[in-house]
Amino acid sequence: MTYILKPKLHHPSLPTNALGLTRRDYEGKVSTLCAGCGHDSISSAIISASFELALQPHRLAKMSGIGCSSKTPDYFLGQGHGFNSVHGRMPSVLTGANLANRDLIYLGVSGDGDSASIGLGQFAHSIRRGVNMTYIVENNGVYGLTKGQFSATSDKGSKSKKGVVNSESGIDLVALALQLGATYVARSFSGDKEQLVPLIKGALSHHGPAFIDVISPCVAFNNHAGSTKSFDYVREHNEAVNRLDVILGRAPITATYAPGEVREVTQHDGSVLRLRKLHADYDPTDRIAAANYLQEHHAKGEVVTGLLYLDPDATDLHDRLGTTATPLNALGTDQLTPGSAALAKINAGLR
Amino acid sequence: MPADSVTTSLAPAPVAATNDFVVKFANVNGSGSASANGLFAKAIIRMGVPVAPRNIFPSNIQGLPTWYEVRVSENGHLGRRGGVDLAVALNPQTWDDDVQEIVAGGYLFYDSTKPLPSTKFRDDVHVIGVPLTSICNNAYSVPRERQLFKNIAYVGALSHLIGIDPDVVETLLAEEFASKAKLIGANIKAFHLGRDWARDHLKPIGLQLRSSNAVGDRIFVEGNNAAALGAVYGGATVCAWYPITPSTSLAEAFAAHCANLRTDPDGTKRYAIVQAEDEIASIGVVVGAGWNGARAFTCTSGPGISLMNEFIGLSYFAEIPAVIFDVQRGGPSTGMPTRTQQSDLLLAAYASHGDTKHVLLLPADPGECFEMGAQAFDLADRLQTTVFVMLDLDIGMQEWLVAPFKWDDSKVLDRGKVMTAEDLEAGKPFGRYTDVDGDGITYRTYPGTHPTRGAFFTRGTSRNRMAGYSEKGVDYQDNMERLLAKFHTAAKFVPPAILRLAPQPTRIGAIYFGSTTPAMHEALEDLERKGHHIDALRVRGFPFGDEVYDFITTHDEICVVEQNRDAQLRTLLMVEGSINPARLTSILHYDGTPITARFLSDAIGRRLDARRAMRQIAE
Numbered sequence: 001m002t003y004i005l006k007p008k009l010h011h012p013s014l015p016t017n018a019l020g021l022t023r024r025d026y027e028g029k030v031s032t033l034c035a036g037c038g039h040d041s042i043s044s045a046i047i048s049a050s051f052e053l054a055l056q057p058h059r060l061a062k063m064s065g066i067g068c069s070s071k072t073p074d075y076f077l078g079q080g081h082g083f084n085s086v087h088g089r090m091p092s093v094l095t096g097a098n099l100a101n102r103d104l105i106y107l108g109v110s111g112d113g114d115s116a117s118i119g120l121g122q123f124a125h126s127i128r129r130g131v132n133m134t135y136i137v138e139n140n141g142v143y144g145l146t147k148g149q150f151s152a153t154s155d156k157g158s159k160s161k162k163g164v165v166n167s168e169s170g171i172d173l174v175a176l177a178l179q180l181g182a183t184y185v186a187r188s189f190s191g192d193k194e195q196l197v198p199l200i201k202g203a204l205s206h207h208g209p210a211f212i213d214v215i216s217p218c219v220a221f222n223n224h225a226g227s228t229k230s231f232d233y234v235r236e237h238n239e240a241v242n243r244l245d246v247i248l249g250r251a252p253i254t255a256t257y258a259p260g261e262v263r264e265v266t267q268h269d270g271s272v273l274r275l276r277k278l279h280a281d282y283d284p285t286d287r288i289a290a291a292n293y294l295q296e297h298h299a300k301g302e303v304v305t306g307l308l309y310l311d312p313d314a315t316d317l318h319d320r321l322g323t324t325a326t327p328l329n330a331l332g333t334d335q336l337t338p339g340s341a342a343l344a345k346i347n348a349g350l351r
Numbered sequence: 352m353p354a355d356s357v358t359t360s361l362a363p364a365p366v367a368a369t370n371d372f373v374v375k376f377a378n379v380n381g382s383g384s385a386s387a388n389g390l391f392a393k394a395i396i397r398m399g400v401p402v403a404p405r406n407i408f409p410s411n412i413q414g415l416p417t418w419y420e421v422r423v424s425e426n427g428h429l430g431r432r433g434g435v436d437l438a439v440a441l442n443p444q445t446w447d448d449d450v451q452e453i454v455a456g457g458y459l460f461y462d463s464t465k466p467l468p469s470t471k472f473r474d475d476v477h478v479i480g481v482p483l484t485s486i487c488n489n490a491y492s493v494p495r496e497r498q499l500f501k502n503i504a505y506v507g508a509l510s511h512l513i514g515i516d517p518d519v520v521e522t523l524l525a526e527e528f529a530s531k532a533k534l535i536g537a538n539i540k541a542f543h544l545g546r547d548w549a550r551d552h553l554k555p556i557g558l559q560l561r562s563s564n565a566v567g568d569r570i571f572v573e574g575n576n577a578a579a580l581g582a583v584y585g586g587a588t589v590c591a592w593y594p595i596t597p598s599t600s601l602a603e604a605f606a607a608h609c610a611n612l613r614t615d616p617d618g619t620k621r622y623a624i625v626q627a628e629d630e631i632a633s634i635g636v637v638v639g640a641g642w643n644g645a646r647a648f649t650c651t652s653g654p655g656i657s658l659m660n661e662f663i664g665l666s667y668f669a670e671i672p673a674v675i676f677d678v679q680r681g682g683p684s685t686g687m688p689t690r691t692q693q694s695d696l697l698l699a700a701y702a703s704h705g706d707t708k709h710v711l712l713l714p715a716d717p718g719e720c721f722e723m724g725a726q727a728f729d730l731a732d733r734l735q736t737t738v739f740v741m742l743d744l745d746i747g748m749q750e751w752l753v754a755p756f757k758w759d760d761s762k763v764l765d766r767g768k769v770m771t772a773e774d775l776e777a778g779k780p781f782g783r784y785t786d787v788d789g790d791g792i793t794y795r796t797y798p799g800t801h802p803t804r805g806a807f808f809t810r811g812t813s814r815n816r817m818a819g820y821s822e823k824g825v826d827y828q829d830n831m832e833r834l835l836a837k838f839h840t841a842a843k844f845v846p847p848a849i850l851r852l853a854p855q856p857t858r859i860g861a862i863y864f865g866s867t868t869p870a871m872h873e874a875l876e877d878l879e880r881k882g883h884h885i886d887a888l889r890v891r892g893f894p895f896g897d898e899v900y901d902f903i904t905t906h907d908e909i910c911v912v913e914q915n916r917d918a919q920l921r922t923l924l925m926v927e928g929s930i931n932p933a934r935l936t937s938i939l940h941y942d943g944t945p946i947t948a949r950f951l952s953d954a955i956g957r958r959l960d961a962r963r964a965m966r967q968i969a970e
Binding site for chain 1: 568569570571572580583584585586588589591612613615618619620621622623624625627628629631632633634635636637638639640641642643644645646647661662665755756757758759760762763764796797798799800801802803806807808809810811812820
């Protein structure tokens with residue numbers, strides 16, 4: 001970690017976004033994680049994505065559980081409220097927050113211990129419930145804060161820093177998210193910002209449960225030979241199926257691509273997701289085919305990354321519940337309390 | 352033993368009473384008896400006579416014993432009395448126990464289609480046999496009809512025996528089946544089938560009903576239903592829950608009330624209900640919604656509270672409003688899921704690890720469930736912490752006669768100390784955990800309020816007054832002391848205890864709460880008649896106010912009455928008020944059935960008699 005406080009002054013030549021804010025306006029406190037931690041790269045990608053999308057920093061709620069990854073919401077978007085809740089229970093807290101105010105953007109940041117071990121149930125149910133959120137798992141296959149135990153996403157056969165070989169099967173959160181009904185599913189690598197930033201932008205502009213599994217090597221406890229979550233291993237085995245560009249409604253499309261290489265998908269909010277195909281046989285709108293593809297390539301030891309599944313017509317929990325457009329936390333006494341006349345009728349029905 | 356007549360030869364004089372007796376039905380669950388028994392109770396209420404029915408049911412859907420005990424009381428004693436004057440024994444599985452419970456001179460009503468050996472009866476009880484099965488088998492050919500209409504037929508027979516007005520029953524049946532008109536006639540026919548048989552073969556018994564005005568304008572409602580309505584009036588918008596007896600009907604009632612009261616004509620809902628995957632997720636949703644400024648609750652029972660402990664600690668420490676309705680049942684573990692107890696007091700008061708204390712509201716009946724159900728949300732926002740509303744199965748799942756619900760239309764929901772965008776824009780200083788008013792309660796902001804001011808990071812780890820992470824002992828202790836100060840402030844907000852003075856000055860006191868109340872009041876009257884003058888204090892909230900400690904100080908001997916084994920209220924009084932344990936005598940009833948007036952009168956009476964005897968020896 002670093003002990004140098006960030007200067008508050010911004011250089012006048014820093015580029016600004018549509019809100020007139022600079023990238024610095026999207027930063028948070030100085031990280032207390034280890035130097036070189038993959039999680040810090042993800043925080044940086046979240047900052048870039050929010051800046052590029054010109055989100056209002058205070059309209060983004062940052063939710064997390066417990067663990068190294070869950071500490072990171074303090075390190076980005078300092079003007080947004082953050083909630084570092086209970087181990088493995090971020091999804092339920094996020095769900096409640098979302099129900100209270102549907103107008104904010106909800107970013108859940110979690111780790112593999114937080115989401116695949118203690119919180120597997122809540123991970124699953126928040127996704128099947130269709131909560132409108134971006135759910136990022138910063139996946140390093142190891143318990144960092146407690147110094148190096150295997151986590152539930154650690155691959156069978158992967159070796160710990162102490163040389164112990166993991167004998168238990170790893171949980172594939174992407175496979176689960178697909179089955180459970182996530183409507184935006186991606187996997188990326190903390191060491192590939194070019195891929196990660198657009199994936200986060202796409203997720204933040206998605207209306208529905210968006211899940212991103214980001215392999216994020218732990219430099220302290222899981223970055224050695226024999227680990228399947230080390231920088232070297234992921235670089236060598238990374239098989240990106242596509243490259244994503246997120247284009248906001250107003251932005252002109254400038255780049256040119258060869259025909260058949262590019263697929264555009266327009267989301268509910270008007271944002272356009274432009275996918276450059278890297279694997280000709282991969283269709284990210286076919287959930288079953290995507291699941292099969294992932295299984296086959298996982299068996300070969302490949303780490304498949306990219307935008308793996310997208311349902312552009314996704315709905316969310318509020319759509320399903322039929323809640324009012326006004327945030328529930330903004331309803332006043334007159335809209336909530338039915339009054340004495342209604343009560344008199346109820347009394348009459350109870351005699 | 353004879354079957355089709357009332358025998359009196361060997362029995363003592365039959366019990367004679369008008370508008371004051373206890374009828375207990377013994378049935379097999381899943382047989383359709385519940386609606387017939389409900390009809391019986393409701394008919395008596397419609398005759399203007401107060402009734403307190405209690406459904407005593409198994410954790411089962413079909414085939415196990417179930418009872419329905421109806422206390423009829425012109426004087427309005429709505430607790431359980433103890434003892435049974437008329438047993439309607441229709442379950443062979445429980446016959447022996449059911450017969451045993453009848454008071455000497457009481458009545459045993461049974462289905463006499465098949466003869467029973469004389470050893471199955473008691474000499475001191477008047478037996479009334481009605482061949483219900485045979486009557487219904489003759490009248491109906493469909494097996495299901497034979498079973499269902501047998502229930503209505505016994506209500507018909509009873510109506511003749513104890514004087515239920517048949518017009519009242521017909522009106523009730525017409526109301527109940529308003530949407531299925533065919534069933535009205537069929538049920539009325541079955542009612543008269545039983546009634547006519549009884550009229551032709553039997554004389555009315557000594558227990559009689561007479562129309563009265565004693566019910567007045569009271570309503571008849573379950574506590575869970577009332578609490579759910581309270582949540583609607585209290586402005587709750589988010590409900591997350593997991594099914595568990597005996598709290599399930601609270602969430603279901605909230606859904607029904609919201610569908611009726613909070614849904615726009617186009618179907619848009621001003622509420623959100625999530626049936627969560629477990630109790631942990633339920634309270635997680637509540638904490639998330641509370642953090643984000645919505646009024647949120649969950650409803651559960653003891654096992655759910657056990658699971659929610661970690662989140663309750665977070666709510667306490669990070670200061671997030673939450674409301675939990677705990678409909679208590681018999682514990683520990685799965686315990687007695689369909690029986691009543693007041694055994695979660697300590698669990699709720701000190702839930703979660705570390706030093707914690709929580710606010711409890713203790714309603715005594717559905718009327719208070721409504722009031723406190725609404726008030727809990729104001730208190731949770733005002734105090735920014737978890738507020739428990741402690742019902743029990745006896746209040747939550749039984750129908751009680753209570754005064755009609757009231758609401759003051761001028762009331763505005765109290766959202767507590769919340770900094771608005773205008774406050775922040777005007778430059779009001781904001782420190783999330785800074786106590787500017789000296790009451791331990793600090794200001795908060797809702798997420799998303801202002802672009803550059805008022806954001807803070809919420810965490811369950813220790814922090815300084817500005818919400819910054821801090822592991823400094825001085826910051827931690829400063830915060831913990833403020834939380835304690837806030838808890839003391841809470842004592843001023845919870846409903847005060849209610850004092851019921853004896854007709855003459857006395858140094859004897861009794862403290863009680865919750866569903867014990869009506870039985871306690873009846874017992875106090877009985878004890879007064881026996882010369883025991885007792886001042887009684889009904890506790891309604893925790894932390895206790897000064898009036899509770901003053902009461903203890905001004906009395907020499909205090910009986911603390913509760914429905915648990917370990918005297919949990921007494922423990923709270925001792926711990927929080929540093930009360931000498933020797934001054935608090937426990938009167939405990941915890942077999943899972945609601946406490947009775949006769950039990951209380953006996954237990955307290957014996958204690959006070961012993962005290963008198965000791966004094967005489969001393970003198």
